[in-house]
Amino acid sequence: MRILVMEDDETLLLTVAITLRGAGFAVDPVTDLAAADEALSVNSYDCAVLDRKVPGGDALDYVRHRRRAGLRVPVLFLTALGGIGDRVDGLEVGDDYLVKPFAAEELVVRVRRLCHIREVDRPAVLRYADVELDSATREVRRGGVLLTLTRRQYLVLELLLANAGRAVSRADLIAHAWDDEFARPATNVLDVMVAQLRRKLHQPPLIQTVREVGYRIG
Template identity: 65%
Template sequence: MRVLVVEDDENLRIAIAGSLRAAGFAVDAVGDLPAADEALSVNSYDCAVLDRMLPSGDALHYVRVRRPAVPVLFLTARDTVADRIAGLEHGDDYLVKPFAVEELEARVRRLCRRVASGLPPVLRCGDLEVDSGRHEVRRAGVLLTLTGKEFDVLRLLVARQRTPVHRADLIKEVWDPFVDPASNVLDVVITQLRRKLRHPPMIHTVRGFGYRIEPA
């Protein structure tokens, strides 16, 4: 599994890269967003670990605009609820500094497993197309703009189309196994997906269980 680390603090960058290599990952480590952009354009990664605030810009804004086709883990000292929500909306995970190396390794491994899940790169459900390679979603040929979490939830639903997916499974796969299944984070994403997918509706509520997607 190959990981890209983007961290401007040289000592921390070396330490993170070293710990991940010791855990069995292949690691490329760079210090700014232009270097990250270049690395992502020429190499294939299973996960990217980005320091949130870099001299070359806010990595959250970079991910929102660039939309790299790999899971993203943000590292940051910013720990407000608003910062965490923004990070989880536009990335795939969010780890606050200081952190335990073991936790970083576990989170990176979980994100890498998501890439290695064996699903085909392009999933289709009726006129809906989910392209994991390009991190793009189209309905009836129209490109939709989704957040990272919206993309991940939709991809999982389409991968299991016509089958009800339990809300606890969706939260565990897309957010974190420690997030309360009763949390409304999933419901917010489903509401936004329904709005963006427009009519006719595709995502259906399975009362008392979860959600199911079917061709319209």
């Protein structure tokens, strides 16, 4: 699972990133709102952990604005602002609120919970055109015909279908299909896998290449 972490204190940012990576998450660390906005615009995240007062403004105002525009990524505010009003505002806009200083174990538990919310929010059956992916049985059919996919081919197709109509970056596809970040391959390995997946899906072509980004269905 992939997490975005925004924190302007670079020492704390490193600590949070190490903590979450040690718990099995892939982590993208950023230090300001501009970088966070860019990351959220081009990547798919299971959760975002955001400090509030950072260069560029208040993350709470930013999330409120992005929610109105359709942002659905679960957000945990990780902040020194611990007043009752701050907590209430944070929980109205985001999905969880944790005040500094915090215990590493509590952060991990809260992030896992938010990632679980994202998984539950995803439909059990993903469909596009005549392709159907059933996450309960892990079966994929096209035109009613059962396809034989490897585990990683299945995971790549799953993320593409979950984001149908939007480009998914190579980095996101690799993070989703290779759970262990230390075993992740070069992007050309992903390209070979997508080529194999295209052949298994047969005609007409379903997966499109998005230049300098990754791939897209739809």
